[in-house]
Amino acid sequence: MRDHYDVLVIGAGPAGLAAAQTAASHGARVGLLDAQPRPGGQVWRHDVQHPLPRDARNAVDDLHGVDWLARHSVVATESSSLRVETPQGSRLLSYGALVIATGARELLLPFPGWTLPGVTGAGGLQALAKQGWPVAGRRVVIAGSGPLLLAAADTLRKHGAQVVGIYEQANAGNVRSFAAQLRHWPARAWQAAGLRLRLAGIPYRFGSFVRKAHGDDCVQRVDIDTPHGVQTVACDLLAVGYGLVPNTELAALLGCALDHSDIHPRVQVDALLRTSVANVYAAGESCGIAGLAVARIEGALAGHRAAGHVDAARALLAPRDRERRFGALLARHFALDSRLHKLADDLTLVCRCEDVRMGELTGFTDARAAKLATRCGMGACQGRICGTALAELGRFPRSGSRPPIFPARLATLAGLSPLSSDDAQRGS
Amino acid sequence: MSARIRLTVNGHPVEVPAGASVAVAVAHVTLRFRRSVSDTPRAPLCGMGVCFECRVQVDGVAHVRACMTPASEGMQVVTDA
Ligand SMILES: Cc1cc2nc3c(=O)[nH]c(=O)nc-3n(C[C@H](O)[C@H](O)[C@H](O)COP(=O)(O)OP(=O)(O)OC[C@H]3O[C@@H](n4cnc5c(N)ncnc54)[C@H](O)[C@@H]3O)c2cc1C
Numbered sequence: 001m002r003d004h005y006d007v008l009v010i011g012a013g014p015a016g017l018a019a020a021q022t023a024a025s026h027g028a029r030v031g032l033l034d035a036q037p038r039p040g041g042q043v044w045r046h047d048v049q050h051p052l053p054r055d056a057r058n059a060v061d062d063l064h065g066v067d068w069l070a071r072h073s074v075v076a077t078e079s080s081s082l083r084v085e086t087p088q089g090s091r092l093l094s095y096g097a098l099v100i101a102t103g104a105r106e107l108l109l110p111f112p113g114w115t116l117p118g119v120t121g122a123g124g125l126q127a128l129a130k131q132g133w134p135v136a137g138r139r140v141v142i143a144g145s146g147p148l149l150l151a152a153a154d155t156l157r158k159h160g161a162q163v164v165g166i167y168e169q170a171n172a173g174n175v176r177s178f179a180a181q182l183r184h185w186p187a188r189a190w191q192a193a194g195l196r197l198r199l200a201g202i203p204y205r206f207g208s209f210v211r212k213a214h215g216d217d218c219v220q221r222v223d224i225d226t227p228h229g230v231q232t233v234a235c236d237l238l239a240v241g242y243g244l245v246p247n248t249e250l251a252a253l254l255g256c257a258l259d260h261s262d263i264h265p266r267v268q269v270d271a272l273l274r275t276s277v278a279n280v281y282a283a284g285e286s287c288g289i290a291g292l293a294v295a296r297i298e299g300a301l302a303g304h305r306a307a308g309h310v311d312a313a314r315a316l317l318a319p320r321d322r323e324r325r326f327g328a329l330l331a332r333h334f335a336l337d338s339r340l341h342k343l344a345d346d347l348t349l350v351c352r353c354e355d356v357r358m359g360e361l362t363g364f365t366d367a368r369a370a371k372l373a374t375r376c377g378m379g380a381c382q383g384r385i386c387g388t389a390l391a392e393l394g395r396f397p398r399s400g401s402r403p404p405i406f407p408a409r410l411a412t413l414a415g416l417s418p419l420s421s422d423d424a425q426r427g428s
Numbered sequence: 429m430s431a432r433i434r435l436t437v438n439g440h441p442v443e444v445p446a447g448a449s450v451a452v453a454v455a456h457v458t459l460r461f462r463r464s465v466s467d468t469p470r471a472p473l474c475g476m477g478v479c480f481e482c483r484v485q486v487d488g489v490a491h492v493r494a495c496m497t498p499a500s501e502g503m504q505v506v507t508d509a
């Protein structure tokens with residue numbers, strides 16, 4: 001089956017939703033696809049217990065004139081079309097213009113004990129709680145870096161978790177100066193004040209990070225390095241995330257140039273969000289981490305642009321630039337402490353898919369050679385976790401991914417549709 | 429929101445709210461989602477489809493990411509840990 005869209009949007013987070021709605025408002029035939037079952041992306045993820053805030057609900061529900069393609073994963077690209085996998089089989093979607101709005105994932109760093117069940121990302125546990133994960137009454141330690149720790153704490157507390165403490169690696173001076181700068185973004189200052197109020201009573205410690213997680217079958221306690229020495233805290237769940245990194249795999253597969261000026265690449269775009277490939281635009285956190293407001297503005301900008309309305313796109317440049325500055329502020333104040341680079345010892349598993357230990361990587365200076373010799377990065381996640389961590393730790397940059405960008409069924413790869421049940425085995 | 433979905437995990441009946449993921453259903457029974465190549469138990473890490481630590485078998489199909497799959501009535505989920 002082949003379907004054509006004037007504008008096809010990949011990723012239904014705030015950026016992709018805005019892009020799709022904006023392009024549709026110009027009369028374009030628009031498709032919006034996401035690997036997730038519901039639109040919303042990370043911040044507006046559907047919550048089984050609590051309804052979304054009203055403006056989020058409006059954005060998520062307002063899909064008039066847009067073909068919503070749920071549980072569609074892009075696995076490969078062909079000329080002006082994408083090979084997608086759905087629960088029913090595979091499809092080929094062609095497009096006039098494409099908007100990449102693939103967002104970001106958490107940066108997860110290895111430390112002794114991080115493979116124990118019960119250890120998750122910070123946004124990771126937040127996402128699981130929204131899916132209905134049983135957190136009520138559980139003691140949760142939240143650690144890592146950035147404002148996402150507070151957002152995660154807020155969600156977890158709403159779901160009945162007992163948040164034992166929030167441990168931020170950035171030092172107190174940096175966090176204080178970040179908070180002071182928020183006055184330039186009144187909406188954010190307001191949000192932060194609300195969060196602080198709701199989280200009152202939960203210890204929020206700075207210059208502190210998880211050194212080690214202990215437990216038999218699952219995590220039971222953690223050692224936390226604080227400015228006053230190592231503290232051991234008992235818990236049922238440990239949620240650790242060190243900020244976000246852009247999802248650039250799809251853009252790379254399409255041949256879009258990436259900006260490598262930071263450790264973690266982002267999609268390179270011009271002022272009006274055009275990538276290096278004709279008719280392909282990118283918006284939101286895939287172009288760099290800067291939060292919800294940027295995602296919404298850039299989504300609209302890309303939607304105008306992809307539908308051929310350049311002036312309307314240009315009108316959004318000033319607010320976009322302003323919000324992008326928030327990203328720089330985040331990066332500066334929550335820069336990672338170099339002690340985090342040394343948390344993993346030789347025995348710590350780095351590649352969780354293939355169980356490769358840190359010590360096995362000694363002597364390798366590039367990802368491809370390490371992969372061939374040790375299988376590091378060869379598993380199902382295709383190096384999204386270990387490759388990104390190793391880049392952050394200064395070992396070596398992540399090697400480029402090849403199609404399929406997610407493990408796909410054999411039938412999808414053969415371009416066959418629909419799926420017969422004995423093809424339902426996946427290569428990894 | 430009040431609707432409940434019934435499914436089984438390793439043969440145990442489980443009830444979850446409509447809209448919950450398979451990962452949630454599994455968590456009601458066990459935190460051992462899969463066994464790694466060197467035989468250690470694993471459970472969800474990223475919650476968003478990236479890490480593949482939550483893979484389970486759903487209605488006979490292996491290697492399904494539990495965090496990306498909505499639970500549905502009568503589903504049979506099997507973990508390998
Ligand atoms: C786990 C997590 C939790 C977060 N929680 C918060 C929060 O509570 N508050 C807050 O302000 N910010 C939060 N953030 C930050 C958040 O990333 C931004 O605020 C905002 O969601 C960015 O919007 P976006 O549209 O750029 O990307 P996202 O919201 O990340 O949306 C990207 C979408 O693209 C889809 N996608 C990616 N690749 C593919 C592919 N190949 N095929 C199909 N679909 C694909 C993803 O499934 C996702 O739905 C969170 C981030 C993460 C990673």
Ligand code: FES
Pocket residue numbers: 471472473474475476477478479480481482483493494495496
């Ligand atoms: S928990 Fe990471 S893919 Fe499901």
